[in-house]
Amino acid sequence: MKKVKIEIIPVGNEILIGQIIDTNSAWMAAQLTKAGFEIIAITTVGDCTKDICQALDTAFSRADVVLMTGGVGPTKDDITKTTLCNYFNTDLVFDDSVLENINRIFAHKNYALNELTRNQAFVPKNCTVIQNIVGTAPVLWFEQNNKVLVSMPGVPFEMKTVMSDEIIPRLRKQFQSIDYLKSSLLISGITESALAIRLSDFEEQLSQKFSLAYLPSYGLIRLRLSAWGAENAPEMEARKEQLKQLVKDVLIDESDKPLETILGEKLRSKKLSISTAESCTGGNIAHQITLISGASNYFKGSIVSYANQVKSDILNIDSEIIDKYGAVSREVVEQMAQSVSKKLKTDCSIAVSGIAGPDGGTPDKPVGTVWICTKVKDKILTQKYQFGTSREENINRTTNMALLQLIKMLE
């Protein structure tokens, strides 16, 4: 059975000049893989007829389905629709059902319809129109030589709605999907190359149908064993058990879930609550924890004590301690962890204090110096880390390491 191949074509100069990060494609790729289709390429091009047409030619030469996002707004810089008319040698016709949909949305929002928005109801003659119930740009579905091309909006929540409600169900109906099997292991405490050496015999014996991939980031390695086809499920199960035995001393979790999800699951199953006291991360640890739906079951709150005055006024850290050891110190971070869990009445807490940079470093405490204290009931664990010189990087690494440190304590 042949895998159905999909190519994604995001369109937009704003991506090519780096004004925005394309988050759509990752979301689409994850959903489509889960639905049993293989993504073979993601080709981003600008709002330029020639480049779009070349990308379509290449995509049709190697893929069964081509999914385009973007370039479908009401303004002049958006040219995807007219380009598709040229490409498929067809004309625009007015579609009343699209206008009806636009009118419904505008009535709800109390907007007045204008000519440009009305023009959104012009669609290529030879395509199937799918209503976009959350936006004014219709979704266009073309078929040619048993291949499918879909043009949809690039606005993330519009794209997600039409993909989930319409595109994926239709693709599953029209094409044969194949199960994508994946076993993921989250590993910490070993380098990528040392892990690969440890797993070299395992890899040698692995059948061609299986592939093993290493994805290292911020002190973690995500190990992914994958194969296409439900018939490989028993072998997948057996291989995963083998792998687990081989890495059991460095295994954090049997998933590729984000750390905040793993932490949430552990806190829930142990019926523990949590709070955070954050300095250099500025609230990012609390933010990550609360991205998870249902976090209110265990997360109570956070005190972001960016200024030292907040450390003493709100967290009641002894100002003499701050003066003596500095805000970035074992002593301060331990008091922060104790204080926040007492004040917010939680079983666990995370406290961090560090120098995110790019300024504020000293020879003693260069940029990237971070203290992390994690607390579970009466036990605390305090560790010092030395990260890099990039502010954003330091915030992200501190967040990851803090979550990981608490996850390890909860094992």
Next chain:
Amino acid sequence: MKKVKIEIIPVGNEILIGQIIDTNSAWMAAQLTKAGFEIIAITTVGDCTKDICQALDTAFSRADVVLMTGGVGPTKDDITKTTLCNYFNTDLVFDDSVLENINRIFAHKNYALNELTRNQAFVPKNCTVIQNIVGTAPVLWFEQNNKVLVSMPGVPFEMKTVMSDEIIPRLRKQFQSIDYLKSSLLISGITESALAIRLSDFEEQLSQKFSLAYLPSYGLIRLRLSAWGAENAPEMEARKEQLKQLVKDVLIDESDKPLETILGEKLRSKKLSISTAESCTGGNIAHQITLISGASNYFKGSIVSYANQVKSDILNIDSEIIDKYGAVSREVVEQMAQSVSKKLKTDCSIAVSGIAGPDGGTPDKPVGTVWICTKVKDKILTQKYQFGTSREENINRTTNMALLQLIKMLE
């Protein structure tokens, strides 16, 4: 003068299965555009020889420079280096300077060298090796028919270091760069189509060298007027002034900076300090504010009062008020804003309370209901918003609208 065209080729199955979001390409595109080069496509392919070679053929047919990221780790799933050997019909040779670099890094980290890592020092014979001072995978620079191909690591901080320190300076030396001129205006309070109608005469009169683009997101529109070539600077200046006049009633800022940057600049220039009290955003507003280097000059801290108990215990919100009006109400959010600015001794504050979802909605207060109160000295502004049903979306929209609401108050 011809623009130098660059194509970026990210390599990695982890992108095609949606395991990670490719943030590298946006960063590279922004830096390269600023350096005077045009990105014509970003083509993501998997760790597969055939697909990589096809992408290289296409890229060389349309670009002067091809920048590849990823697939250069020490493990078996990484095949970029051997693929490049095949593509350029050359062999691997051992490079002592790469081993020296690896040894230096490993000594610093206290890691033991193993065979796989040592193998990173094998490089294609016909390329120029550029040392990667922050990682073990060397950067490979190939030249052929006056075109350049560079292979570099996909680990973001390694990529950023080699791009900034080595690749961009070398490209600027070897190729002619052309200034990319850009004027951005941040607009709020008008729909995209209504704005386009207002600007239609302006667009008609715009010379071919200039392009005007609309990028809408979360209640904002980023308007971008751009042109290539320093000789267009005087016209750019004149056109920008015209544009500003046309949008002055809806203009938020003359830039495409993130809202947290604009807010930071306003607070700095007015010498005002700020704190936040967050419920549904869980710390994300504080996180965004503190992403900006130098935020400690105006940001004092935040109280994330996720649980109602924290609202009453730490922010001293009257529990009767919470019982009477509910935590998601004008009354509570106003008390939160007043309380946090008093407790953290700040001039300004932002308070938000809402239902992020997917659970917790009621007929009266469906998921996406959010109250935002912003405070500047003695003045407060409180507004209710109705966002959508996606949790992540609601957190991001609330964050954006809260920052925007305060920016508008500070005008």
